[in-house]
Each structure stands twice: as C-alpha cells, then as structure tokens.
Amino acid sequence: MRVLLTETMDEDGLSLLRNHFEIHIANTTEKEKLKIIIEKFSPHAIIAKLANITREIIDSAPHLKIIAKHGVGYDNIDVNYAKQKKIYVTNVPHDNADSTSEFTITLILALLKKVTVADQKMKMGIWQRNEFLGTEIMGKTLGIVGVGFIGRKIAEKLAGFGLRFIGYDPYVKDNIVKAGYTEIQMLNFDDLLYRSDIITIHTPLTSETKNLFNKNSFEKMKSTAYLINAARGGVVNEVDLYESLKGGRIAGAALDVYETEPFVIEPHHPLTNLHDKIILTPHIAAYTREAQKKIAITVAEDIIYGLKNGIPRNLVGEFR
Numbered sequence: 001m002r003v004l005l006t007e008t009m010d011e012d013g014l015s016l017l018r019n020h021f022e023i024h025i026a027n028t029t030e031k032e033k034l035k036i037i038i039e040k041f042s043p044h045a046i047i048a049k050l051a052n053i054t055r056e057i058i059d060s061a062p063h064l065k066i067i068a069k070h071g072v073g074y075d076n077i078d079v080n081y082a083k084q085k086k087i088y089v090t091n092v093p094h095d096n097a098d099s100t101s102e103f104t105i106t107l108i109l110a111l112l113k114k115v116t117v118a119d120q121k122m123k124m125g126i127w128q129r130n131e132f133l134g135t136e137i138m139g140k141t142l143g144i145v146g147v148g149f150i151g152r153k154i155a156e157k158l159a160g161f162g163l164r165f166i167g168y169d170p171y172v173k174d175n176i177v178k179a180g181y182t183e184i185q186m187l188n189f190d191d192l193l194y195r196s197d198i199i200t201i202h203t204p205l206t207s208e209t210k211n212l213f214n215k216n217s218f219e220k221m222k223s224t225a226y227l228i229n230a231a232r233g234g235v236v237n238e239v240d241l242y243e244s245l246k247g248g249r250i251a252g253a254a255l256d257v258y259e260t261e262p263f264v265i266e267p268h269h270p271l272t273n274l275h276d277k278i279i280l281t282p283h284i285a286a287y288t289r290e291a292q293k294k295i296a297i298t299v300a301e302d303i304i305y306g307l308k309n310g311i312p313r314n315l316v317g318e319f320r
C-alpha cells in the first residue's frame with residue numbers, strides 16, 4: 001500500500017511507515033502540483049500538515065482510505081466530503097500541546113516586555129531604553145478562549161506568575177475548570193472581553209469561531225489589552241485587528257497564524273507600520289524537535305493500524 005505525505009515529517013515516523021508501505025513525500029502545498037503527484041502515486045493514505053486537502057484532491061485519489069492531519073487543527077481538510085466518500089480523517093491531539101502552550105507564553109512575555117523590538121534596535125546599534133517601557137504580568141487577568149488541552153496547559157504553566165485566569169468555551173459546562181493546581185473561571189464571551197488584560201485564543205477554526213474576533217469584539221476589550229493568536233488565523237479578522245491596533249483600541253497583538261498561509265508580508269504592508277504593537281511568527285508554535293517527533297510517530301502508528309485493521313485510531317470528532 002502507498003502513503004503520501006504532502007510535507008515531510010520526522011525521520012522516526014517516516015522509518016516506521018517505510019517498514020510497512022511505499023511512501024512518497026510531495027514536498028508541496030500547492031494545489032495543482034499536489035493533485036498531479038497524487039493522481040500519479042494513487043495513495044491509500046495521505047498525511048497533511050498545512051496543505052489543503054480539498055474535494056478535488058480527495059477525488060484525485062481513488063484508493064484513498066485515510067487522511068491524517070499531522071497536528072491538531074484539521075480545518076485544512078474537507079472532512080464532510082471525506083466522510084461522504086467513506087474516507088476516515090484522523091488528527092493528533094495532545095502531542096504538540098506542551099510546545100504550543102510554551103510558545104504562546106513566550107509570545108505573551110515578549111509582547112508585554114517589548115523583547116523583539118528591543119532586540120531589533122540593539123542590532124541596529126541603537127540603545128534606547130525609554131522606548132521599551134514594559135507591562136507586568138503579576139496581578140493581570142488572562143482570558144483563555146477555547147479551554148481545551150492547550151488552553152488549560154497555559155493556565156497550568158503560568159500559575160506561578162500571579163495571574164487570574166478566566167475562560168470562554170461554549171462546550172465546557174463547568175463554572176470552574178481545574179488546570180493543574182490552578183483554576184479557570186468560565187464566563188460568557190462578552191464578560192471575558194471586558195475583563196481580560198490579555199486574551200489568548202485556543203479554539204479550532206470552525207463556522208462558529210471564524211471572525212470571532214472582529215471590530216465588535218475589539219470594541220469590548222480594554223484599550224490596554226493584548227491579543228495572542230496561536231490557534232488559527234481565520235478566528236481573528238486581520239483588517240479589524242489592524243485598525244484596532246492603529247487606532248489604539250487595543251494595546252498589542254502577537255500572531256503565529258494567519259487567514260491565508262503562507263503569509264508573506266510585502267515591504268510596505270500596513271502591518272509593518274505597527275512597530276512594537278505586534279509580533280508576527282510563521283506558524284511555528286508546535287515546531288519543536290520534541291513535538292514534531294511525537295506527532296510523526298503517532299501519525300505513522302495510526303496509519304499502520306488503520307490500513308491494517310480497517311479503522312484508524314484518533315478519528316476526528318465528526319466520525320465519533
């Protein structure tokens with residue numbers, strides 16, 4: 001049987017797959033190129049990182065039985081169409097939660113302490129302490145939108161910083177959520193917007209969360225508040241965010257994910273005028289040696305099990 005990877009993955013996972021299947025690494029996320037490669041290779045399983053697995057891609061693989069997301073968020077896969085065609089879709093929950101929560105905390109600290117912009121200035125030979133007046137985290141309120149695995153890890157890891165944790169998640173019914181030795185007080189969305197000093201997003205991208213952060217939500221936030229998004233770009237309306245930052249409606253933002261990826265900023269793109277109000281990283285929250293290895297092994301084991309037994313493990317919610 002044949003397994004196609006749209007993008008490469010850690011060698012430990014690849015060698016597991018090679019013991020059982022013929023594998024091919026397409027090394028592209030471009031739709032047309034991918035379609036041609038898939039038509040030629042005719043895989044029984046596809047492993048995708050960020051490549052879009054659309055209806056058209058699915059139709060180009062007549063032997064396809066499993067589409068596996070190398071990661072958690074599977075909004076890049078047309079799950080409904082796959083289901084209609086009796087093709088299973090899996091993801092890898094949990095394996096990158098430590099890396100992603102660590103990275104989110106890094107963004108929070110770097111943004112509030114102006115680390116990235118101070119570093120840029122130092123490298124330009126400029127010593128300018130008075131531009132970099134930072135903000136303390138102690139005593140502030142962190143709003144967590146999407147209180148799942150990563151959202152809870154963030155509260156657990158930040159517990160020593162003297163923050164108060166509040167959360168919004170319509171699928172969590174408890175008023176208080178335990179996260180290690182700390183607690184997250186659950187609120188409705190508007191109350192979270194009004195009360196947070198820092199908001200961090202950890203929801204999947206769905207029809208409910210698309211554009212959840214828009215002009216209307218920014219207007220309800222404190223003018224001193226910061227927004228962190230290491231979940232999915234589409235959850236935040238980028239034009240509204242830009243306007244809110246430019247007009248001082250909110251204080252700052254850090255983004256690891258974008259409405260369209262890859263997101264390559266042209267030299268005079270408006271975002272480049274926001275200076276120390278924004279930090280941008282290229283979807284790397286989960287990109288650590290440890291997480292990439294764990295995910296590659298889990299995804300390989302899921303495919304080996306699934307192609308041998310008919311039904312893979314780690315099926316996404318729509319199949320349960």
Ligand SMILES: NC(=O)c1ccc[n+]([C@@H]2O[C@H](COP(=O)([O-])OP(=O)(O)OC[C@H]3O[C@@H](n4cnc5c(N)ncnc54)[C@H](O)[C@@H]3O)[C@@H](O)[C@H]2O)c1
Pocket residue numbers: 071072073074093094096097100145146147148149150151168169170171172202203204205206208209230231232256257283284285286287
């Ligand atoms: N930047 C990265 O590299 C990176 C890495 C890992 C995960 N992610 C993203 O982070 C997301 C969260 O990951 P996770 O492991 O915590 O997943 P999870 O499934 O454990 O948690 C997601 C939470 O979001 C909640 N949710 C769903 N719809 C919501 C809504 N409308 N409003 C508020 N909450 C809602 C769910 O109830 C759940 O508790 C993933 O779906 C993925 O898109 C990004």
Ligand SMILES: O=C(O)CC[C@@H](O)C(=O)O
Pocket residue numbers: 049050070071072073074096283286287
């Ligand atoms: O493939 C990646 O590197 C990112 C995946 C990440 O966004 C996820 O949802 O797990």
